[in-house]
Amino acid sequence: MSLIVDGVAKRFARFPALNGVSLSAEPGEFLALLGPSGSGKTTLLRVLAGLETPDSGKVLFEGEDFLALSARERRIGMVFQHYALFRHMTVARNIAFGLRARPARQRPPHRQIEETVERLLALVQLEGLGGRYPAQLSGGQQQRVALARALAIEPRMLLLDEPFGALDAKVRKELRQWLRRVHDETGVTTLFVTHDQEEAIDLADRVAILRNGLIEQIGTPEALEAAPASAFVFDFLGDSNRLPCRLQGDLAIFDGFAAPAVRGRDAGAGATTAWFRPHETSLGLGGAGLAVTISDILTRGSMIRVECRGSGGVLFEADYPRDALPTGLAPAVEARLAPRRVFVFAGEAPEATAAQASSC
């Protein structure tokens, strides 16, 4: 294990940010910390960087007690959401900052620093822009400079705090693939904070989902998709529909129809809520299923999303490949909706979630 976080807790004046977080990362692993705002993911990252001191818990890195080291001794590359480039320094000076800041005896010679800067500029595909100032670059370019600056100190670990949060969607997608490539080239253990589930699933070897200062579940994107531990995880990982049901063995029984159920952690029997994805939802003009009225049909790239409303106005969504939309489906048409597969979780009272759903 390269990084071990054990029971780390941190309280701020008004609220607890971390309630005892434990996780570990393999050398060279790319780990995403995913959660809504206020879940503690940024605080955890700042604790690892040494910018916050936890109230309790341990952080070990390659067997070394990290909490005994100050932020400047940890040699961690940190990338911030708003780049945090030194605005009055050129790109080259920004990248060289960490090397120049070293004590005289460990500082590489001038020539070598220049070579490192050139090599990193090439790595982040900004050759020839070393003389520019941060304000003269686009957001995406600035964030690449920030990454080069962090990599210059040959960090033992790379921490990224919502690095693409301030960029537009297209640039974000490009940088995502590019970051993965840089990670694979450098092989440095990387922790990445995001609230964008698509970004986390796309990029990371494993994803840790945080909620209220605790890790709700940690696993590979595939494992989280296949076996979400809680309704929170399921809901956070993608769009979801929900419907009250009765659980009998591995079957969810609805009003006149049924579907196979995947049971989450500690899911019991009896009345509960079934959760299902739009792409595992079928619509038909007749047959068994929940009576719904189609409200809208939207084209999204290669998919078609059908939005429909049940009794009481509850929204349901169904996805079809673009060329596979059943004939006869159109806005204002009455149809029957049925899930092909559902997930059920522990501690879910059906009434409460139904009320929640209708209020959304």
Added chain:
Amino acid sequence: MRTSAPVRPSGPAWLLIAAALVWIALVIGLPLAAVFGEAFRKGAGAYVAALADPDALSAIKLTLEVAAIAVPLNALFGLAAAWAVAKFEFRGKTLLVSIIDIPFSMSPVISGLVWVLLFGANGWFGATLDGLGIRVIFNFTGILLATVLVTLPFVARELIPLMQEQGTDEESAAITLGAGGLRTFLQVTLPNVAWALLYGVLLCNARAMGEFGAVSVVSGHIRGLTNTMPLHVEVLYNDYDFVGAFAVATLLAGLALVTLAAKSALEWRFAGELAHGRR
């Protein structure tokens, strides 16, 4: 940044602009003209002679000395206070900000009087200091203390909002890159506020040289010893030496004009810096 296209003023707008110009001419232009007019009433020779008067020279020297000490002190204090307020979280922060503002909201006469109450002959520490042979009131030290107190907020007030807006991300980045506190301050924090600091120092200096009320209380108006330029103007005026009074006043007015020009130049420059910071 949004820039709106210039709009041609309409009839009523012209009227307002004209009224504003007349008003400015009346309350700023006329007095300024009067100052220079009175100073040169008896010709350039009398003007130069009035300034070459030993008492006038001593007043100029005292004013420059006081400013040369008070301004760096408050620049240092302002920088330290702004740094603490903007970059750290601690108890009593709001109180500190309020305290920094007190000299702005308090009459300068009070800023002078408190030193008399503390160090005057009948003050709290007056007798003790007198025994040690130290004189604060009617002395250079008293004038300096009064000036420092009055000009305390200028630099801090200029820096706090800018530093707060800039946040601590750059400092955090510098520390994770291995920089120590001093390097972070000198290479990251200070360059980011350099123009605002200069701007604050300029305003602080203008006030330090021009302060009348607080200094008047502690100075004792001893000619050639404890008269600063503004006090010397008053003394000469009371002696019906109008040419002398207005000659010294032209120097103060000149200082105001130079400050104004430098301030405008900085604002022009500084606006760019701020736009930089907001990106």
